[in-house]
Amino acid sequence: xxxxxxxxxxxxxxxxxxxxxxxxxxxxxxxxxxxxxxxxxxxxxxxxxxxxxxxxxxxxxxxxxxxxxxxxxxxxxxxxxxxxxxxxxxxxxxxxxxxxxxxxxxxxxxxxxx
Amino acid sequence: xxxxxxxxxxxxxxxxxxxxxxxxxxxxxxxxxxxxxxxxxxxxxxxxxxxxxxxxxxxxxxxxxxxxxxxxxxxxxxxxxxxxxxxxxxxxxxxxxxxxxxxxxxxxxxxxxxxxxxxxxxxxxxxxxxxxxxxxxxxxxxxx
Numbered sequence: 001x002x003x004x005x006x007x008x009x010x011x012x013x014x015x016x017x018x019x020x021x022x023x024x025x026x027x028x029x030x031x032x033x034x035x036x037x038x039x040x041x042x043x044x045x046x047x048x049x050x051x052x053x054x055x056x057x058x059x060x061x062x063x064x065x066x067x068x069x070x071x072x073x074x075x076x077x078x079x080x081x082x083x084x085x086x087x088x089x090x091x092x093x094x095x096x097x098x099x100x101x102x103x104x105x106x107x108x109x110x111x112x113x114x
Numbered sequence: 115x116x117x118x119x120x121x122x123x124x125x126x127x128x129x130x131x132x133x134x135x136x137x138x139x140x141x142x143x144x145x146x147x148x149x150x151x152x153x154x155x156x157x158x159x160x161x162x163x164x165x166x167x168x169x170x171x172x173x174x175x176x177x178x179x180x181x182x183x184x185x186x187x188x189x190x191x192x193x194x195x196x197x198x199x200x201x202x203x204x205x206x207x208x209x210x211x212x213x214x215x216x217x218x219x220x221x222x223x224x225x226x227x228x229x230x231x232x233x234x235x236x237x238x239x240x241x242x243x244x245x246x247x248x249x250x251x252x253x254x255x256x257x258x
Binding site: 006019063077079080081082083084086087091092093095096098099100102103106107109 | 119125126128129132133136137140143144147148149150151152155156158160199216217219223236
């Protein structure tokens, strides 16, 4: 009988399901949280743009960028409560993404829109 | 794109206020929930927060001083009009300095240092030069 080689060590499931997720994100599956944050951002950003284009013909890219980045910041802050989910540099990148979106948004406004 | 002084200063002031709000919310969230990963552990973020808060206070005091000097202006009967426009000036150098600080922190955090940032700016300049060359060729050919 041939045994399969696992790419990661099997987590200890006696401490509960949430502990399994924590072991995986701090171990071999460390990119789960960044991918989830990227998915959240692109879901709001692309979904908002496509729906607005479908309804009105044009899309406000900078406004959807700032909405998407703020929607990404909330789960990123929730992930930061427990150790092991998100690293400090990822959290900083999300915050910086917010500020960059704000720069794009406010410099993109016309004089009657600010 | 902003095309006047009032729009430009308003945009930069709103950017700085948004930066203060986001940083204050993130730091406050970490304090309230005793978060394991804290945004204020980073020195760049801390200095940016202090700088934006300080420049906003400076801008407010500058605006108040300028308004007071306008409101306190008196013209004696029979005297000449005011020759200097100093009472109407309002400096907003702090806002622009803070805007530069915000951009600097973004580049340091995202691009991680000078080398990568140099590659980024070189690529950006190359793209601008490429588009500029294409516009020259299009204008010379006369095609749309």
